[in-house]
Amino acid sequence: MIAVAGGMGLTSLARYAMRFAGPGATVRLVSIVGNPRVLFPTLPLSYSGWHDAHVELIRVSEAALAEAKREIEGPSLAPETELLDLSIHGSHIAQALSEAAQHWDATLVAIAAHPRATARGWGDHLDPEDVAAMIRVPVLYVPSARLESGVLETSRVLVAVDGSETALQALCAALAALPQVALWRVVYVVDSVLHVPGWPGDILSRNGTRALDRAADLLKAYGRTGGTALIDTSADARDIHAAIAFEADRWGAQLVVMGTRGRRTATRWLLGSVAERTLRSMSRPLLVCPPVDVSARGAKQAAGSGMETARGVGPEETEPPILP
Incomplete structure (x- = not known):
């Protein structure tokens, strides 16, 4: 399972994470959309700006999933995709990802995130230490800055x-x-x-x-x-x-x-x-x-x-x- 928040860096993470996949591996790409109510709990649910922003976040995540799938798919690999919407799921981001990984029976979870101090965006922040504590399988964490630099080797x-x-x-x-x-x-x-x-x-x-x-x-x-x-x-x-x-x-x-x-x-x-x-x-x-x-x-x-x-x-x- 390869997951990011908001689709950011998903393609680069997928390319890197595939180095850890064995022959015949099954791959699921996940983009997590945060719940704006976590960030702005006092806003009325009918607020049009909140709704429009949420729709846009979903659109961006779906586009990122499609791009990453095109990047890594091949004759023997057909990646699955999942949009994990916390507005529907109703739990903390790490808990939602843990439950999704358990339900899918993942044997490796790869994530990318910014350090907590510099995190920006809607909803929850994807903290790697929370994910590692909740998910009972190996976790591959890649700092987002490394993805952005394009320098990702395993030599x-x-x-x-x-x-x-x-x-x-x-x-x-x-x-x-x-x-x-x-x-x-x-x-x-x-x-x-x-x-x-x-x-x-x-x-x-x-x-x-x-x-x-x-x-x-x-x-x-x-x-x-x-x-x-x-x-x-x-x-x-x-x-x-x-x-x-x-x-x-x-x-x-x-x-x-x-x-x-x-x-x-x-x-x-x-x-x-x-x-x-x-x-x-x-x-x-x-x-x-x-x-x-x-x-x-x-x-x-x-x-x-x-x-x-x-x-x-x-x-x-x-x-x-x-x-x-």
């Missing part, structure tokens, strides 16, 4: 791991989906705030080294070129998410990949997560992957669902397993 991929299985699953998903010619860099960030001098063998660094060793084994198993690095938070990057962004800029990453635990409701807002904070601040395309439900994944694969490769799911006999 330098930075993967952030934290020692969890989810992080390794995210690495596997990207390794399976992206071309073999890509150069890979896997990093583990040691938070200097948590470092306690005198701990035997420097526990944080040892945990990071073990996580990077497992990642290096996966790179080798998939036959990919790359390296690993243990990095620290610093005066330039005081938090883990800032350290990831700093390293992405320093190394010139064209895509950042990481896992997310998908926290929800009060726990999510109180604790947050590195993935959500990275989504909020990242200026580069970012692929975030939630924990994989192996049983559900197998059922979808048996049913022939689309975009399986974007979750690291390929033919069982050719997919290196996540290492123990």
Whole structure:
């Protein structure tokens, strides 16, 4: 599923997102039309300007859907289209998109959006951290500024791991989906705030080294070129998410990949997560992957669902397993 608000940048996003689609993938293009009543709740429903603006937004979205469909369709690909009108749906934009993705049984959701601070337009703003928290499948987020620049490549991929299985699953998903010619860099960030001098063998660094060793084994198993690095938070990057962004800029990453635990409701807002904070601040395309439900994944694969490769799911006999 490939979605934007108001149709803006849909064609460019579709071209980029198709790099993550496996052979025979089923694709749905979605343009979300905001509800003007969210922005101007005191305006009477009969206000002609409100109605005319809403009609125009629908027209623009329909035109964007048609253009994007023409751009990516081919002999073996007939994209579906959907106009998600929040005036009819009646819910928050992230919730509406989550429900649409679940109903369609999406295995990857690609979105583009402006940073919250610079968002303009009718209705709700499409916040990538909200989408990633609600949608239980991988989310590919592309900042709108990147779409507008036209610079979208996948030849330098930075993967952030934290020692969890989810992080390794995210690495596997990207390794399976992206071309073999890509150069890979896997990093583990040691938070200097948590470092306690005198701990035997420097526990944080040892945990990071073990996580990077497992990642290096996966790179080798998939036959990919790359390296690993243990990095620290610093005066330039005081938090883990800032350290990831700093390293992405320093190394010139064209895509950042990481896992997310998908926290929800009060726990999510109180604790947050590195993935959500990275989504909020990242200026580069970012692929975030939630924990994989192996049983559900197998059922979808048996049913022939689309975009399986974007979750690291390929033919069982050719997919290196996540290492123990």
